[in-house]
Amino acid sequence: MKPNPGYYDYWPYENRPKIIWPGGAKVAFWIAPNIEFYELDPPANAQRKAWPTPQPSVPGYSIRDYGNRVGHERQMQVLDRYGVRGSISLSTALCEHHPEIIEACKARHWEFFSHGIYNTRYTYGMTPEQEREMIRDSIETIYRHTGQQCSGYLAPALSHSDDTLDIFSEVAADIFGADSQAGLYTCDLFHDDQPTPIKLRSGRRFISMPYSLEMNDTIVYTVNKVTPRHYLTMLKRHFDRLYAHITIKSVVLTAWLPSKRRWPTSPVTRMFGSVLGAKSPNIIWPITMTKRSKIFRKGVALTQPENW
Amino acid sequence: MSALDKSYLQYDKRRYGYDHDWYNWSMLGQREPVVWPNNKPLAVWINVSLQQFPLNQQGKPFKPPFGMTMPYPDLRHFSLRDYGNRVGIYRFLKLFEQQRLPVTYAVNAALAELLPVLLARIGESAAEIVAHGWDMDHMHTAEMSVDEESALMARVLQTLRQATGKPVTGWLSPARSQSWNTLSLLAEHGVSYCMDWVNDDLPYPVQVASGPLTMLPLNAEIEDSFVMGSNLHSEDEWVDQVTDAVDFMACEAIATGAGRMLGISLHPWLTGQPHRIGCVERVVAHLMANQDKIWFASAGQIVETFNKQQLSS
Numbered sequence: 124m125k126p127n128p129g130y131y132d133y134w135p136y137e138n139r140p141k142i143i144w145p146g147g148a149k150v151a152f153w154i155a156p157n158i159e160f161y162e163l164d165p166p167a168n169a170q171r172k173a174w175p176t177p178q179p180s181v182p183g184y185s186i187r188d189y190g191n192r193v194g195h196e197r198q199m200q201v202l203d204r205y206g207v208r209g210s211i212s213l214s215t216a217l218c219e220h221h222p223e224i225i226e227a228c229k230a231r232h233w234e235f236f237s238h239g240i241y242n243t244r245y246t247y248g249m250t251p252e253q254e255r256e257m258i259r260d261s262i263e264t265i266y267r268h269t270g271q272q273c274s275g276y277l278a279p280a281l282s283h284s285d286d287t288l289d290i291f292s293e294v295a296a297d298i299f300g301a302d303s304q305a306g307l308y309t310c311d312l313f314h315d316d317q318p319t320p321i322k323l324r325s326g327r328r329f330i331s332m333p334y335s336l337e338m339n340d341t342i343v344y345t346v347n348k349v350t351p352r353h354y355l356t357m358l359k360r361h362f363d364r365l366y367a368h369i370t371i372k373s374v375v376l377t378a379w380l381p382s383k384r385r386w387p388t389s390p391v392t393r394m395f396g397s398v399l400g401a402k403s404p405n406i407i408w409p410i411t412m413t414k415r416s417k418i419f420r421k422g423v424a425l426t427q428p429e430n431w
Numbered sequence: 432m433s434a435l436d437k438s439y440l441q442y443d444k445r446r447y448g449y450d451h452d453w454y455n456w457s458m459l460g461q462r463e464p465v466v467w468p469n470n471k472p473l474a475v476w477i478n479v480s481l482q483q484f485p486l487n488q489q490g491k492p493f494k495p496p497f498g499m500t501m502p503y504p505d506l507r508h509f510s511l512r513d514y515g516n517r518v519g520i521y522r523f524l525k526l527f528e529q530q531r532l533p534v535t536y537a538v539n540a541a542l543a544e545l546l547p548v549l550l551a552r553i554g555e556s557a558a559e560i561v562a563h564g565w566d567m568d569h570m571h572t573a574e575m576s577v578d579e580e581s582a583l584m585a586r587v588l589q590t591l592r593q594a595t596g597k598p599v600t601g602w603l604s605p606a607r608s609q610s611w612n613t614l615s616l617l618a619e620h621g622v623s624y625c626m627d628w629v630n631d632d633l634p635y636p637v638q639v640a641s642g643p644l645t646m647l648p649l650n651a652e653i654e655d656s657f658v659m660g661s662n663l664h665s666e667d668e669w670v671d672q673v674t675d676a677v678d679f680m681a682c683e684a685i686a687t688g689a690g691r692m693l694g695i696s697l698h699p700w701l702t703g704q705p706h707r708i709g710c711v712e713r714v715v716a717h718l719m720a721n722q723d724k725i726w727f728a729s730a731g732q733i734v735e736t737f738n739k740q741q742l743s744s
Binding site: 125126137316360361364 | 485486487501502503504506507509510511513514517518521522524525545546548549552663665666667704705706707708709
């Protein structure tokens with residue numbers, strides 16, 4: 124067991140080179156709809172319990188199912204209204220369970236990235252070969268159903284091994300080629316507000332794409348017990364601070380929490396309204412993550428270090 | 432039915448004062464007033480904890496609060512805490528340097544080896560560096576022998592003193608953990624004050640045979656990690672709590688004619704986040720708006736000033 128994962132070097136936040144986004148946009152803004160599937164009767168994992176009560180654990184299972192039955196359409200309506208494409212954190216088995224959702228996302232040219240197979244199957248205790256098989260399955264599933272070459276990874280239920288990031292990059296390179304855009308980034312690390320280079324054992328280029336875990340609605344509501352209205356305040360403050368300093372803002376949305384929101388007056392809609400409506404389109408640039416990774420990798424334009 | 436041992440109903444420390452010998456009993460209102468420089472009613476020190484939470488956390492004999500909670504490797508919590516040393520602290524530095532505030536940094540000594548760049552940067556700016564143990568997974572508890580604890584403490588102090596070139600005479604234990612020997616060992620290792628005990632609003636002398644030691648209680652009730660991290664109050668509620676405390680203490684000082692003090696404890700991984708830094712700014716703005724009543728000091732300056740008056744009187 125390592126004291127430090129060793130994926131990145133120390134890079135102080137002050138005096139960094141300025142990232143130039145296309146069109147001189149100040150903020151790269153992305154939304155990660157979490158399109159997930161939690162199993163009713165998952166096999167047990169010795170290191171983590173899937174449900175707090177014996178299976179079938181009805182309240183937990185059914186609220187997540189609410190997301191797929193009701194939540195996604197509502198969420199999609201909001202994103203459609205503002206012309207924002209999602210970068211989907213996908214439980215890839217959902218491609219088989221609910222292909223209609225996948226079709227709707229495809230029609231909107233949303234990006235699909237791998238969030239494992241199910242959010243109830245953890246990486247803990249897997250051998251590297253098992254983890255490789257799981258990751259390969261998820262990448263191939265995305266390709267089969269969407270034609271996309273999966274660029275990003277977020278480990279299922281944030282369960283990792285010491286090899287997760289390496290395996291993801293290697294499997295993607297194996298399937299699509301080392302020079303492809305497959306296996307390019309991870310959302311698993313929350314050490315920074317900007318993308319950072321990640322060191323892999325293969326030396327293949329790889330980037331951490333910050334996912335602003337503290338803005339993740341699941342964390343906000345179920346861990347930090349924040350109220351919906353205060354979530355809106357937090358989102359605005361988060362945005363305003365990063366906007367002032369020219370960087371990235373990301374918001375993670377999980378569709379199974381819409382019962383806590385009153386669409387269309389929900390915090391998220393109001394946030395979108397105030398952020399995207401109030402600022403002119405050439406200031407904010409909503410994009411998908413692969414595009415942003417590519418731009419970041421192409422080079423960080425060196426101008427005078429901007430006020431961060 | 433088996434009874435408890437009869438010693439359970441015997442109370443060998445039942446007496447006037449305390450059931451220990453570390454410090455004397457007294458009430459705040461009955462003490463000799465302290466007078467801060469320029470007669471300012473309230474001494475304020477800003478305390479920033481720089482922490483290292485190891486990914487391979489042992490969690491013995493107890494898990495560090497805010498450490499790893501998921502099975503290994505808990506990248507989620509590791510990277511959220513690492514954020515503080517990488518991003519959050521620079522938001523703090525920008526704010527404090529802009530306002531020219533003296534800040535006391537309680538540093539996990541392991542950071543001197545892991546992030547020398549950060550230590551050097553802090554060293555430029557800090558009013559004082561305080562020892563914060565080795566890292567958040569090295570608690571000081573009764574499970575350690577006195578020799579083990581002494582060796583650990585020596586390593587912490589030597590590492591920080593060497594890395595910073597500063598005397599490092601203050602101590603804040605990880606999770607305020609202590610053994611039966613910690614206070615005595617601190618004095619033995621040349622530490623002059625400790626922040627761990629939260630039982631008073633003013634410094635007080637500690638009685639250990641090994642040398643002079645002062646307790647400088649660092650307020651835990653308004654600590655950012657307590658209010659927002661443990662109690663899950665909102666950022667705005669935290670601002671209210673801190674500013675209420677500042678106002679109250681200043682009022683009490685003015686009303687009694689006796690100096691009061693307040694430590695404001697911050698963690699860059701928590702309040703250095705983009706949606707929370709504005710709240711630290713609001714707290715600082717409140718302090719600045721009341722600067723006519725506030726003596727901004729380092730922890731060590733407060734101890735020194737207090738002791739000069741109180742110990743000689």
